Amino acid sequence: MTFPPSVTPISDAQRVLCVFAHPDDVDFGSAGTVASWVAAGIEVSYVLVTRGDAGGFDQTPRDQMPVLREAEQRAAAAAVGVTRVEFLEGYFDGSVTPSLELRKEIVAAIRRYRPDRILTSSPLRRWDRFAGPNHPDHLAVGEATTCAIYPDARNEFAHMDLGLDPWVVREVWYSGGPNPDHAVDITDSYDRKLAALRAHATQTTHMAELDKFMRERLGETARNLGLPDGRLAEAFTVLRTE
Numbered sequence: 001m002t003f004p005p006s007v008t009p010i011s012d013a014q015r016v017l018c019v020f021a022h023p024d025d026v027d028f029g030s031a032g033t034v035a036s037w038v039a040a041g042i043e044v045s046y047v048l049v050t051r052g053d054a055g056g057f058d059q060t061p062r063d064q065m066p067v068l069r070e071a072e073q074r075a076a077a078a079a080v081g082v083t084r085v086e087f088l089e090g091y092f093d094g095s096v097t098p099s100l101e102l103r104k105e106i107v108a109a110i111r112r113y114r115p116d117r118i119l120t121s122s123p124l125r126r127w128d129r130f131a132g133p134n135h136p137d138h139l140a141v142g143e144a145t146t147c148a149i150y151p152d153a154r155n156e157f158a159h160m161d162l163g164l165d166p167w168v169v170r171e172v173w174y175s176g177g178p179n180p181d182h183a184v185d186i187t188d189s190y191d192r193k194l195a196a197l198r199a200h201a202t203q204t205t206h207m208a209e210l211d212k213f214m215r216e217r218l219g220e221t222a223r224n225l226g227l228p229d230g231r232l233a234e235a236f237t238v239l240r241t242e
């Protein structure tokens, strides 16, 4: 199972909602792209399903981890110009499922933010790399968000108790899925992406060569998708959802 080829993105997006499972998901895959959207005047908001309470690589007391990681995500968002960051309550790192409850919470966010575009994690697993993007929370949030886009958010008779008007999202961008084919040249916003990643200190401080690692990975993505040598890119699958 894979995605069809990406469409040409809509050119008049005014609002983008990013829905991810953990603090740092949006930044590893997409912070350069988000920074370029913000620079273009697009209003970008984040909804995080968990506070990444199972993350970290040291002996930080576990009850401090969600507090630290929420603060890190807010700082990372600020590094790329995003100020609206919302965390859902009652979901925990490692146990997210695409439940009706989660769908409903994402529907509420869609109907409140009214985004033209949603950026989320891929609901499809990629088999060429076992770890990383294939975290079950990522797949679950991608699936729940996809169901929230269609049919839930646009169906006036779904989740009527929210008291919010239906909303049609026009486009979805998936991060971390198989064979992403839409490259965004982020060379000019790379410094902001790196600053966002460094803000996730609990997740990146142990990576002594973070800058080198990211430049290599983003450079390879750029080359694979036909960008000139020396450019850096993030890659997505872009689908129309109207």
Ligand SMILES: [Zn+2]
Pocket (backbone or CB within 6 Å): 021, 022, 024, 025, 135, 138
């Ligand atoms: Zn994650």
